Amino acid sequence: MSAAAYLIGMNLFPTSPLERTTLSAAAFERLISNIVQGKWKAGEQIPTERVLCQQLGIARNSLREALKAMELLGMVDSRVGEGTFVCPRSEFLSRPLLWAFTGANQHELKNLLEARAMIEADLASMAASRATVPELRVIKGAVSLMERQIAAGEPVLESDLAFHQAVGEAAHNEVLANSALLLRNMLKYWIHLKLMAPHICVHALERHTEIYEAIRKRDVHVARELMQEHLDETAVQITQLTSGRSASPKNHGKKTARKRPPRSKPA
Amino acid sequence: MSAAAYLIGMNLFPTSPLERTTLSAAAFERLISNIVQGKWKAGEQIPTERVLCQQLGIARNSLREALKAMELLGMVDSRVGEGTFVCPRSEFLSRPLLWAFTGANQHELKNLLEARAMIEADLASMAASRATVPELRVIKGAVSLMERQIAAGEPVLESDLAFHQAVGEAAHNEVLANSALLLRNMLKYWIHLKLMAPHICVHALERHTEIYEAIRKRDVHVARELMQEHLDETAVQITQLTSGRSASPKNHGKKTARKRPPRSKPA
DNA sequence: ACGTATTTGTTCGTATGTATC
DNA sequence: GGATACATACGAACAAATACG
Numbered sequence: 001m002s003a004a005a006y007l008i009g010m011n012l013f014p015t016s017p018l019e020r021t022t023l024s025a026a027a028f029e030r031l032i033s034n035i036v037q038g039k040w041k042a043g044e045q046i047p048t049e050r051v052l053c054q055q056l057g058i059a060r061n062s063l064r065e066a067l068k069a070m071e072l073l074g075m076v077d078s079r080v081g082e083g084t085f086v087c088p089r090s091e092f093l094s095r096p097l098l099w100a101f102t103g104a105n106q107h108e109l110k111n112l113l114e115a116r117a118m119i120e121a122d123l124a125s126m127a128a129s130r131a132t133v134p135e136l137r138v139i140k141g142a143v144s145l146m147e148r149q150i151a152a153g154e155p156v157l158e159s160d161l162a163f164h165q166a167v168g169e170a171a172h173n174e175v176l177a178n179s180a181l182l183l184r185n186m187l188k189y190w191i192h193l194k195l196m197a198p199h200i201c202v203h204a205l206e207r208h209t210e211i212y213e214a215i216r217k218r219d220v221h222v223a224r225e226l227m228q229e230h231l232d233e234t235a236v237q238i239t240q241l242t243s244g245r246s247a248s249p250k251n252h253g254k255k256t257a258r259k260r261p262p263r264s265k266p267a
Numbered sequence: 268m269s270a271a272a273y274l275i276g277m278n279l280f281p282t283s284p285l286e287r288t289t290l291s292a293a294a295f296e297r298l299i300s301n302i303v304q305g306k307w308k309a310g311e312q313i314p315t316e317r318v319l320c321q322q323l324g325i326a327r328n329s330l331r332e333a334l335k336a337m338e339l340l341g342m343v344d345s346r347v348g349e350g351t352f353v354c355p356r357s358e359f360l361s362r363p364l365l366w367a368f369t370g371a372n373q374h375e376l377k378n379l380l381e382a383r384a385m386i387e388a389d390l391a392s393m394a395a396s397r398a399t400v401p402e403l404r405v406i407k408g409a410v411s412l413m414e415r416q417i418a419a420g421e422p423v424l425e426s427d428l429a430f431h432q433a434v435g436e437a438a439h440n441e442v443l444a445n446s447a448l449l450l451r452n453m454l455k456y457w458i459h460l461k462l463m464a465p466h467i468c469v470h471a472l473e474r475h476t477e478i479y480e481a482i483r484k485r486d487v488h489v490a491r492e493l494m495q496e497h498l499d500e501t502a503v504q505i506t507q508l509t510s511g512r513s514a515s516p517k518n519h520g521k522k523t524a525r526k527r528p529p530r531s532k533p534a
Numbered sequence: 535a536c537g538t539a540t541t542t543g544t545t546c547g548t549a550t551g552t553a554t555c
Numbered sequence: 556g557g558a559t560a561c562a563t564a565c566g567a568a569c570a571a572a573t574a575c576g
Contacts, residue, residue, distance in 0.1 A: 022563070028339050048541060059565045061328055064542090068291050069336035080542040081573025089375060108442065115442040118393075122385040175375075175382040179446065289543065315561065326545045331562090347562040348553030536576105543571075551563080 023058050024065035030056065031066055035075060035086055042088045046076065049084075109190070113238060116183040117231035120164060123180055124211060124227035126171035128220045135170040136216055142166050143208050146201075156201050157192050163208050167215070167227075190238045200237060204230070290325045291332035297323065298333055302342060302353055303445075309355040313343065316351070356448065373509065376457070380505060383450040384498035387431060390447055391478060391494035393438035395487045402437040403483055409433050410475050413468075423468050424459050430475050434482070434494075457505045467504060471497070 031052075034040045047055070053063040067084065070076045074092035078084040131139070142163035149156045161184055168177035184191070195201055207230040214223035298319075301307045314322070320330040334351065337343045345351040398406070409430035416423045428451055435444035451458070462468055474497040481490040 022335075024335050024563095025339060050541085061331075061566085062564065064328075065332050065335035066339070068332040069339040072292065072295055072333075072336045073340070078542060079573080080571065081540070083541065083573095111440045111442045114440055115446070118389040118443060119386070122389065126385075173378045173381055175378045176385060179382070291543090317561085328546085329544060345562060346553080347551070348560070350561065538574100538576085540574075541572085543569100545569080546567090547565105549563100549565080551561100553561080554559085555557105 023062045024069075027056055027058060027063055027066035028069055031070060032075070040086050042086050044086050045083045046086060110235070110239065112183060112187060113231070113235035116180065116187060117228055117235060119176060119180045119183065120168070120231055121224045121228040123168045123171040123173075123176055124215065125220045125224035126173060126176075127167050128215045128218055128223040130172045131170035131215055135166070136212075139163065139166040139170060139212050139215065143205070143212050146205050146208065150198075150201050150205060155195070156204075157188075157195055160191065160195060160204060160208075161188070167211070170215070187238075190241070191234070193241050194234060194237050204234075207233075290329040291336075294323055294325060294330055294333035295336055298337060299342070307353050309353050312350045312352050356445075373506065376509065377502070377506065379450060379454060380498070380502035383447065383454060384495055384502060386443060386447045386450065387435070387498055388491045388495040390435045390438040390440070390443055391482065392487045392491035393440060393443075394434050395482045395485055395490040397439045398437035398482055402433070403479075406430065406433040406437060406479050406482065410472070410479050413472050413475065417465075417468050417472060422462070423471075424455075424462055427458065427462060427471060427475075428455070434478070437482070454505075457508070458501070460508055461501060461504050471501075474500075 031046075034046075040046050046052070049060055049063060049067065052067075053060045056063065067076070067078065071078055071084075074087055076084050077087055127135075127139075142159055142165075146156050146159040146163065149159055164184060165177075165181065168180050171177060195204070207226065211223060211226045211230065214226055298313075301313075307313050313319070316327055316330060316334065319334075320327045323330065334343065334345065338345050338351075341354055343351050344354055394402075394406075409426055409432075413423050413426040413430065416426055431451060432444075432448060435447050438444060462471070474493065478490060478493045478497065481493055
C-alpha cells in the first residue's frame with residue numbers, strides 16, 4: 001500500500017488523503033506496528049537510528065520525533081552508547097495514567113491522597129479474591145519485616161511500601177497496581193514524614209496485620225474497608241503534618257528499579 | 268533515561284532551568300503541565316516553535332521532538348502556516364493507542380477494562396456525596412442527550428462518554444477523574460464497537476438513568492454498585508466482541524525488514 | 535587500564551510548502 | 556499577486572555516554 005511508497009519518498013501517485021500525514025506520524029505508526037505485531041519483542045534492541053531512518057527513507061530528525069514519542073509513551077527506552085530497547089507492555093499501558101498525575105502539585109495533595117486510598121482499596125479487595133498462596137506469603141513477609149524493624153527501632157518506610165506493593169501485585173491487575181505504585185512514589189516524601197512518629201508506625205502495623213488477615217480469609221468486603229480506613233487515616237495524618245509546616249519537598253521521584261544501575265551522576 | 272523518573276514529582280516547581288534528563292523529555296513535561304494546569308486551554312494557540320524554544324533555552328529540533336510527541340498523542344494539533352493549538356482533553360491518547368491495541372492481547376484489555384470499572388465506581392460514589400446541583404444537571408443532560416440520540420437513531424458514543432465524564436467531574440477529584448478519562452480514551456475504540464448494537468445502547472441508557480438517580484439521591488453505596496455492575500457488563504460485552512472477531516481495522520504495513528547488523532546483545 | 539568505535543543527544547543552517555492578510 | 560509567518564523536512568556536525576577490543 002502507499003504508506004510504504006510514501007515513506008520511501010516516492011510521491012509518484014497523487015497522495016491519497018488518508019496517507020497524507022507527516023513523516024514522523026507515519027514512522028510512528030510503522031514503528032508501533034513492529035512492536036504490536038511481535039517483530040520486536042520486549043527487551044530486544046531495535047535497529048539504530050541511522051539504520052532505521054535509512055530503512056524508512058526519512059531524515060534522522062524526522063525519525064527521532066517518532067522515536068521520542070514512543071519513548072515518552074513508555075514503549076521504548078533509549079540509552080546513549082547502547083541503543084534503543086523495547087519496554088515491557090505493562091510499562092506503556094499504565095504510563096498514560098501518569099499524565100493524569102503530572103498536573104498535580106502540592107496544592108492537590110489531598111486529591112492524590114484520596115486517589116491513592118481509593119485505588120489501593122480496590123486493589124485490596126481484588127487481592128482478597130485472587131491472591132495465590134505464595135503472594136499471601138509475600139504480604140505476610142512485609143508485615144513481619146515491619147514488625148521486626150519497629151522492634152529494632154529501624155526506619156520502616158520501605159517495608160511499609162513493600163506491604164502495599166505486595167497487595168497490589170496480588171490483585172493481578174498491572175494497570176491498577178502500577179497506578180498505585182506511581183501514586184505512592186509521588187507521596188513517598190509525606191509517607192516518610194508520617195512514619196517518623198513511632199506510635200503511628202505501630203498503628204500502621206496493626207492495620208496492615210488486619211488487612212492481611214482479611215485478604216487471607218478471602219473477605220473481599222472487609223479487606224476493602226480496612227484498606228480504605230487505613231489510608232484515610234494516613235491522609236488525615238499527612239494533612240495534619242503539612243498544615244504546620246511549609247512543605248516544599250525536593251524531587252524524590254525515583255524510578256522503579258531498572259536492571260541497570262545509574263552509572264555516573266552528573267552534579 | 269526514560270521520562271518516568273522525571274514526570275514523577277519533578278514538576279512541583281516550574282523553575283526556569285530545565286532539569287537533567289533529555290531536553291526533549293524535559294520540554295515535554297513542561298509543555299504538558301502548561302496544559303494540565305490550565306494555562307493553555309483547549310482550542311487556544313500556543314506560542315510558535317521559535318518562541319518556545321527560545322523560552323526554554325533549547326534548540327528547535329529538541330523542542331520539536333517534544334511537540335511532535337504531544338501531537339502524536341493527541342494533545343496538540345500543529346498546522347503549517349497557522350501554528351499549534353491545544354486539543355480538547357477528550358482527545359488525549361485517543362489516536363495512537365488505536366494502533367497499539369488492535370494487535371489483540373485479551374489479557375491486557377481485560378486489565379484496562381477492570382481498572383476502568385474500579386476507578387469509575389469510585390468516582391460514582393464520590394459524586395453521590397459531592398455533586399453540586401449544576402453538576403447533577405450536567406449528568407442528567409448527558410442522559411437526556413443519549414435518550415434523544417437513541418430515539419433518532421444517531422450514534423451515541425459521545426453522549427455515553429459525556430455521561431461518564433460528567434460523573435467524574437462531579438466527584439471533585441481531578442487526579443482520579445483524569446485517570447478515568449485516559450482509560451476511556453484508550454478504550455474508546457472498543458466502547459464504540461460495543462455501542463454498535465442497538466439493544467446494548469438501550470440497556471446502557473437504563474443503567475445511566477439508574478446511576479444518575481442514585482447520585483441524585485446521594486446514595487453512595489448504590490451509586491458505586493450500579494456503576495461497577497454497568498462497567499462489568501460493558502467489559503463482558505467487549506471481550507465477547509473481540510473474541511469473535513480478529514480486529515484489524517487498519518492495514519498494518521507488511522514490508523520486509525532487514526535484520527539489524529550483528530552486535531552482541533544483552534540478555 | 536586505555537583508546538577507539540558506536541550510538542544517542544543536541545545544535546545549527548537551509549530549503550520548501552502552506553496559510554493568512 | 557506579493558509579503559509574511561509558520562510548520563515541515565533535510566543534512567551536517569559535534570558532544571556525551573557507552574561498548575568493545
